[in-house]
Amino acid sequence: xxxxxxxxxxxxxxxxHKIIFFKKFLIKYNxxxxxxxxxxxxxxxxxNYTFVNNLIDINSLDMDKVDxxxxxxxxxxxxxxxxxxxxxxxxxANKNDSFKNINNQDKSxxxxxxxxxxxxxxxxxxxxxxxxVNIPSNVDIKFPWELSRMYHLPQMAILxxxxxxKQPEIINEFKNQIKDFDQNNPIGFGVNWKSTMDVxxxxxxxxxxxDLFRSQDTNRILNDQFExxxxxxxxxxxxxxxxxxxxxxxxxxxxxxxxxxxxxxxFISSYISNDETKKWYEFSKKEVIREFDEQxxxxxxxYECSTxxxxxxxxxxxxxxxxxxxxxxxxNENIIHKLSQISVxxxxxxxxxxxxxxxxxxxxxxxxxxxxxxxxxxxKDYKEKYFSKDNTLLINESNNVFVENELSSNILFIASHxxxxxxxxxxxxxxxxxxxxxFFSEFIKKKIITKDFKENTVLKGITKEQYxxxxxxxxxxxxxxxxxxxxxxxxxxxTNIVNKSKIEFSSNFGLIKVLNDNFVLLIRVxxxxxxxxxxxxxxxxxxxxxxxxxxxxxxxPGSYVYTESKEQRNYFRSSKAHNVPEYESDxxxxxxxxxxxxxxxxxxxKLTKEEIKIRMIFKGITHERTFYLSGNELIVVDESTHPFKxxxxxxKVYSEGYGKLINSGFNTxxxxxxxxxxx
Numbered sequence: 240x241x242x243x244x245x246x247x248x249x250x251x252x253x254x255x256h257k258i259i260f261f262k263k264f265l266i267k268y269n270x271x272x273x274x275x276x277x278x279x280x281x282x283x284x285x286x287n288y289t290f291v292n293n294l295i296d297i298n299s300l301d302m303d304k305v306d307x308x309x310x311x312x313x314x315x316x317x318x319x320x321x322x323x324x325x326x327x328x329x330x331x332a333n334k335n336d337s338f339k340n341i342n343n344q345d346k347s348x349x350x351x352x353x354x355x356x357x358x359x360x361x362x363x364x365x366x367x368x369x370x371x372v373n374i375p376s377n378v379d380i381k382f383p384w385e386l387s388r389m390y391h392l393p394q395m396a397i398l399x400x401x402x403x404x405k406q407p408e409i410i411n412e413f414k415n416q417i418k419d420f421d422q423n424n425p426i427g428f429g430v431n432w433k434s435t436m437d438v439x440x441x442x443x444x445x446x447x448x449x450d451l452f453r454s455q456d457t458n459r460i461l462n463d464q465f466e467x468x469x470x471x472x473x474x475x476x477x478x479x480x481x482x483x484x485x486x487x488x489x490x491x492x493x494x495x496x497x498x499x500x501x502x503x504x505x506f507i508s509s510y511i512s513n514d515e516t517k518k519w520y521e522f523s524k525k526e527v528i529r530e531f532d533e534q535x536x537x538x539x540x541x542y543e544c545s546t547x548x549x550x551x552x553x554x555x556x557x558x559x560x561x562x563x564x565x566x567x568x569x570x571n572e573n574i575i576h577k578l579s580q581i582s583v584x585x586x587x588x589x590x591x592x593x594x595x596x597x598x599x600x601x602x603x604x605x606x607x608x609x610x611x612x613x614x615x616x617x618x619k620d621y622k623e624k625y626f627s628k629d630n631t632l633l634i635n636e637s638n639n640v641f642v643e644n645e646l647s648s649n650i651l652f653i654a655s656h657x658x659x660x661x662x663x664x665x666x667x668x669x670x671x672x673x674x675x676x677x678f679f680s681e682f683i684k685k686k687i688i689t690k691d692f693k694e695n696t697v698l699k700g701i702t703k704e705q706y707x708x709x710x711x712x713x714x715x716x717x718x719x720x721x722x723x724x725x726x727x728x729x730x731x732x733x734t735n736i737v738n739k740s741k742i743e744f745s746s747n748f749g750l751i752k753v754l755n756d757n758f759v760l761l762i763r764v765x766x767x768x769x770x771x772x773x774x775x776x777x778x779x780x781x782x783x784x785x786x787x788x789x790x791x792x793x794x795x796p797g798s799y800v801y802t803e804s805k806e807q808r809n810y811f812r813s814s815k816a817h818n819v820p821e822y823e824s825d826x827x828x829x830x831x832x833x834x835x836x837x838x839x840x841x842x843x844x845k846l847t848k849e850e851i852k853i854r855m856i857f858k859g860i861t862h863e864r865t866f867y868l869s870g871n872e873l874i875v876v877d878e879s880t881h882p883f884k885x886x887x888x889x890x891k892v893y894s895e896g897y898g899k900l901i902n903s904g905f906n907t908x909x910x911x912x913x914x915x916x917x918x
Contacts, residue, residue, distance in 0.1 A: 286471055286474050287513040291446070291466055291511060292510050292512065293454075294509065294510065294682065295447070295681050297396065297400055298454070299677060300678060300681065301674065302397075304673060304674040305397060309611075310398050312615075314402060316329060317394075318408070322357075322386055323642070324386055324898075325379070325382055326625070326897065326899035330357040332353075334349065350419050351416065353387050353423060354387075354423075354424070354429055356379050357386075358379060361378045365430075366429075376805075380802055381897070384434060384437045387424070388437055389420075389440075389444040390605070390608040392445060392447075393444060393447050394609070395412065395413055395448065395452075396451035397451070397610055399413075399452065400455060407458055407460065410452055410456055410460045414460060417469070426475050426479060436496040436499045436500065438479055438483075439504075440499060441476070443506045443606060446507065447607065449461070449469055450510070453466075474516075476507065477504060477508070477511075481519055484497060484500050485500055492533050493530065494548075494772055495551050497530060498530055498552055499606070501527040502527070502555045502559045504519040504520070505524070507519065509565075527556075527560075531577070532574075535581065536747035536748070537577065537747065538583070538745050539577065539580025539581040539582070539584035539585070540584045541553070542747075543772045544600075544776040544777075545776075546596060547597060547601035547604070548599065548601075553585065553651055554607075554651070554654070556578070556581070560574070561654075561683045582651065585648060586662075587743055587745060587750060589648040594647065594648070595647075595648045596784060596795060597798070597894075599779070600776075601798045601894075601897060602798065603896045609674060609675040610675060611641075612644045613641055613644045615639045616639065617640075621642070625899065625900065643896075649670050649675060652667070653670050653679050657680050722882050722883060723878045723879070724876075725874065725875070726875045726914060726916055727873070727875075727915045728872065728875070728887075728912060729872055729912070729914075730758070730871045730872070730911060731912075734758065734787075734911075735755075735871060736755065736758045736868055736871065736872075737755075737869060738755060740754060740868075741753075742848060744846070747766060749841075751764055751851060759785065760783060760785055763781065763782045763783070764841055764843060764853050775833075777795075777811075777817070778813050778817060778826050780819065780855055781862070783875075785912070793818050793887070793889055794890075796817070799898065800898055816890060820877055820879065820884070821885065822860060822881065822882075824858065841854060845865075848868065849868050850867055851866040851868075852864075859881075861879065862877065863877070863878045874917070886916075
């Protein structure tokens with residue numbers, strides 16, 4: 240059946256897509272010699288050199304927003320090639336006994352192990368094109384990808400501006416790292432060319448950082464020859480992306496990988512203008528508009544079943560359309576309206592502290608991390624909070640450890656505000672405090688939205704639609720179900736969780752939000768899974784979490800890791816990891832790391848401020864969960880046609896970002912919330 244779909248799709252494809260399809264066919268059947276030949280032809284094609292355009296003025300960034308203590312700390316780490324990636328703790332990435340005089344100066348530069356999983360001490364050899372073979376268990380391929388995305392380079396450019404007495408040293412380090420990567424990662428070979436998405440994100444970070452650095456480079460460390468090297472690198476990156484687009488031919492819809500490919504081509508073609516890049520620009524401009532329409536629903540949610548991937552895809556879209564706007568492209572009203580809805584939906588899954596709720600997978604993916612947000616911990620507190628492998632913590636001289644906040648939604652509210660969409664004033668006051676706000680404001684120099692669109696939202700107020708089936712009778716009618724459980728959640732007696740509350744509802748993603756001044760209830764309901772990309776789906780239907788007086792309760796435990804541990808991967812996406820009923824098997828069938836089969840169906844039977852009743856049907860089982868809200872109490876009632884287990888509690892472990900595992904126990908004695916099981 241799949242072969243028939245592939246064949247049928249092939250004849251409908253555009254020429255560019257047919258080429259990509261043919262290359263995927265060669266990869267699938269191990270014809271790597273032909274792929275290598277194609278890359279050699281690409282590499283030998285003539286490059287029409289030109290200068291790199293300027294898109295961002297670093298002088299427009301308010302350096303008072305950059306904490307000097309954090310700036311000094313980060314430069315100390317980056318200058319010594321220490322990186323804290325995907326929960327690793329600060330690790331040194333220098334190659335052993337590898338010194339090179341890359342910059343033809345007296346001071347030697349030690350090469351970085353760009354292709355090494357530092358957490359697990361495994362080096363990927365640059366021997367193969369397009370494939371990584373024989374990956375041992377307990378090795379995480381995402382680690383070298385994360386390092387080689389170069390998130391730290393734009394941060395170094397800001398450090399250079401903040402720590403002016405170190406400016407020449409920082410610029411020189413940037414130059415050396417670019418040369419280091421270029422020399423030690425031949426195009427198309429090795430782990431850092433395995434995923435086109437990582438090539439794309441690396442391209443954007445290199446271009447942005449070079450743009451920010453060169454305006455500070457009064458000593459001409461980044462000379463004309465270096466710029467020529469940047470142009471050559473980026474043309475090769477662009478050719479690789481254009482030749483290896485991550486299209487999903489079978490399901491018709493692609494995902495965030497393809498969005499990143501298109502976004503990078505827009506960046507490269509806007510920074511470097513020649514006949515070749517103009518072709519990339521025209522292609523990616525049309526494709527990003529089409530993919531935006533395909534991948535985002537009318538309510539602003541994304542079809543990948545994940546809030547973290549919604550953040551990533553939205554960031555890619557905001558930057559992509561930002562490029563188009565600055566190139567004087569006109570956006571139609573449907574695009575503008577859906578962009579405004581991204582902001583509204585983002586607000587649904589984000590709490591007042593601007594930390595988002597993890598629903599579905601989270602790999603901490605971003606396009607840019609202009610300057611990290613987070614907190615310092617003493618070494619003692621760090622070790623008590625975070626689980627980590629032996630010897631992964633590199634203690635710096637101050638005995639403080641900086642940990643980045645991987646759950647920040649700032650970029651979404653920054654982008655939507657700069658685009659001109661209406662946002663909560665309290666949120667805007669907070670996001671204005673970070674330097675990323677200045678960066679995006681400088682990037683988007685034109686506001687595009689008129690007042691007509693600001694109040695036009697889908698989620699405010701419940702509308703009658705096919706997903707909302709209030710007239711349906713309950714499965715159990717008036718009799719008591721044979722299999723049931725009841726839990727009562729009691730809040731501080733001064734609280735009334737119903738008073739002045741309102742309801743927000745996303746039918747496309749499957750999310751209900753009940754909120755008032757100091758209380759939020761988030762409920763995951765079943766969307767139409769046939770319209771979703773299931774790779775990042777978890778067994779979280781009927782799951783709920785609470786945000787009360789600035790603290791989260793019963794929160795979704797996140798994802799932790801993907802390929803490094805199959806056991807951990809399966810646990811964190813299973814029903815056991817969520818506050819949902821447990822049956823003999825999960826709701827969804829997790830076939831492998833990213834292959835999920837789901838036939839779950841659901842409907843909402845009642846949706847009011849006092850009562851929410853949800854039905855879920857899967858594998859011959861019907862389960863109903865009802866939430867009763869009254870005064871300072873929330874009662875959760877589960878009823879089923881089959882035996883099940885459910886104990887309401889917080890998870891013992893919790894992941895606050897990819898690879899970051901923390902202690903998370905729930906202590907009712909020290910909180911404003913208590914739980915009772917009702918017999």
